[in-house]
Amino acid sequence: MHIIRTISSKSLFLLLILLILTSMGIVAIAQHARLETDLNEYMPSTHPAFSFSDESEKLFGITDRILIAIEHPDTIFNAGTLEKIRDISLDLPASFPEISDDGVTSLYTAYNITGSEWGMEVGSFYGPDIPSSAESLGFLREQVVSNEMIYGRNISKDTKASLIIAEVDPESDVQDLQKRLINYAESWEGPETLYIAGRPIVEGALAQLGPADMARMFPMVMIVMITVLLILLRSVRDMILNMVIVLVGIVAAFAGMVIVGVPVYAVDTMIPVMLIAIGVAYGIHMHNAIHHEVLKNPDIGKQELVDAVLKAMVRPVFMAALTTAIGFMALMTSQVLPVRYFGLFSSIGVMTEMLLALVLFPASIYLFGVPRTGLTAKTTSAQQPMVRMKRNRWGQFQMRKPGVSIGIALVCTALGIAGTMNVWIDTSFLANFEKDSDIVRTDTFVNTHFGGTSSLNVILSADREQAFKDPEVLQAMDMLQRNVLEQEVVGNAFSLTDFIKRMHKVMHADDKSYSLVPDSQELIAQYLLLYEFSGDPETLESVIDYEYRNANITFQLKSDSSAVMSEIIGIIENHEERFEELGISLKYAGSGYKAFVFSELLLQGQVASLLLSFVIVAILLAMLFKSIWIGMIGTVPIAITAIINFGIMGVFDIPLSSATALISSIAIGIGVDYAIHLIEHYRNRRLEGNTIEEATFSSIRHTGRAIIYNALAVMGGFAVLMLSVFPPNRQVGTLIVLNMATSALGTLSVLLVAIIALDKRGLFIRTDKTSISHEITSQEESIV
């Protein structure tokens, strides 16, 4: 406390240092901060599911694909469109370094293996010359429609659209690629329409849209918050101080990342949100304490005021920050790197804000003198009694009818728990966009005309070589594929069996009844040899390894939602037993699957660390107030906030994702602050000898006011986000407004009731009745 006083007394010097440090921080962030957009970097690569997927991706060359759909109003079977398909197929690798020479699949590059009475023919569908006569176009159409390897996969069933599939280097910058591809597609339009879809596109758009929208909305959030703060605090000086605390706290967190060399991840957009909500709380509590001291004694001197405020506030503000920071630190148990960093750097931000709140407010007193707020006591006295009465009524209500608050809280919690049952876990990139946005419309187009924009790879591994030449194994695969394809959301399946079925049919003069897996292992082996002869062994390598020990089935899905993925995996798992009998194990791979595992991990981690931080907070509170009871009741507002948060998510269909799950951390950060301030204030009043009733009223007047102001300012600011065009940001806004409201109400009702109840049973504080001093109370009453 002495140190703080010394530091804050050198106000000008302090301001200078702060300015320099902040500027350095901002410069460092501007120059060195790098945004991590590669989702693979988010995942713990040592996790077995990820390392297996990575290995399989290498084995079978599984990469994210960009889907370019060309739609012609009538049919793609016309010279102009066919020429465009050829030109784009040839030009893509030349125009995009991310796409390799043999990474493009289209009607132009595809092999057409056909059967006839006399034998088999291997060739292109067309090219290099473009068919233009009605006869040759008709022949091409016939070829396409009769080839199940391409019809419905690369050419839509109505023949109005054709797909060009490009494999993209996983290392590429998706955001940049997405922009260039969209421009590129536009240059080829007319009379055809081009659609670009695929995971890299969605990722790219998301990486661009999310932060861009945040950047657009953030100034508005700040303006509204500033306005609300000005109205509530009626002090330009304190409003500015609040904003400085918040901004410097945010700078500190991000500068910390730069110093340690950690990139900025997408979840880190939540750091400013968190730090605003918490930082404003510290500022308001400080403002409130000063305000009250001045009201108590309008003639108070600078030094006296600083001493009084610090005496009252150092302990609760420090405790609140410490508990919040440690609560965030619990996130460091997460398996997911960005979440760990989120926890660490949020803690740094919180501690910075705490220090600033403790130093800057006294410094402002030294620099600008005792705030005038105190002098307006008389002018505002007209409103004051009403405010006081209201607060007192609230206090009386809480004291006389504690059952009502408890009852309401119990009902809300019960409803919350019921709602929580409906919370669905989902990480869908596409769900982040408006239904009528370009990206969703494109995706829908490709999904309705073709197999699907998302994929799931099923990796089958046998305990022996040559297993995937075994007809029984292949028939089981075929069965699995057909079963999964029954799902409407699954558009396509592709595996070794498709090659074998195709060859079997071709070698039987294209007779459809031979489109099946034959019973002879020799025949299968010979078909595969023949397929290699035909000059396209590389395609085969994407479905089977050299030893015929590992096979890859690709399912194309019409949705990128992890809930859908989970459902499909459930169906696939029904086949596990059959494969086990055949000595084959089933695993999964691909970026879609990794995102799915990632979201599960993220949520498990989040829920675990939420529970852990609960325990930590309870222990810390118990230690700080030297009472297990206080530790327990102190977590009640947090619990209520968290439960109602999840409940509302369930009711309003807000899926639990990485961003929305992190918001529940606000429940801890804010809830702890509120609890500590309320408990501390109440306890101090009681230690000073006030009665339970007096301590309650005083707590409501002091802490209650600060809590309400804090909640209103933050709610006002983040309510702006509810107007965002970006759905995830809207969800963030809604949940923050909700969390602030429940935290404030929960603290001022349930926690207060609990404190009173404990106190009445003599469990809250061991007071010595003889030391009650009416002097202080009466003095205080007379001032307010």
Add this chain to the structure above:
Amino acid sequence: MKRIGFRLMASIFVMIMSLPLFAQISGAEVMRHVFERPTGEDMQATLNMTITNARGSARERSIMQFRQDSGTIEKKIMFFTAPADVRNTSFLSFSYSDGRSDDQWIYLPALGRVRRIASDKSNESFMGSDFTYDDMGARHPEEDNHTILREEVVDGWQCYVVESVPIVPNSEYAKTVSWVIKDEWIGLKKEFLATDGSVTRRLVIDAYEKADTVWVITDMTMTNLRKQTSTRIRMNEVSFNNNLRESFFSERQMQIGPRT
């Protein structure tokens, strides 16, 4: 000063000597010699093919190969002897010197039928290996412009280093460079270069011998440096001029197997 002058003189001399201008033979002539090198009227051999992929996994195949060259038609018949599940699968091809596209047949014993294969993908992989049909001797020297770059000694042989640029550009490579033994007209090494000058594929001959006055390559490896795959072909039991019957290269023989 004097010494530097001497060195300069010497290097200029060497450079002049190695200029194609002074070579007695043109690149096109070298490559024609290679193309026309006598290979016997017929030949038979056992071929072992090892295809290795980027991860180091290998596939082995054994083939008995018979070839007959009448001057206008080159006929080839191949019987797979290993792996077991493709044993007796056979492949017959007729290549015509007048530029007609090849005729090809396949016999799958498990299917019990001979089927014709028509393919317009001639520059494609030979049996799923790193070799193309062109590499297997199908490419006529008139399809490229040849220039002798220099002479080099490889393996103790004096070689012409010939650059060949395709007249009709293809997507696979921009040019090739071949090392051809002077007067023996057998290539010891060949590189395929991309437009940027980087080597995309490299053929290295590790063993070659003269059997019945005919040079035969008995061990060669083609490496695809881009895909990091390679194919090694070894030839054993090579014999020439066995007076194979014309009817040996027939659909019927495909079903009978490699019994002469």
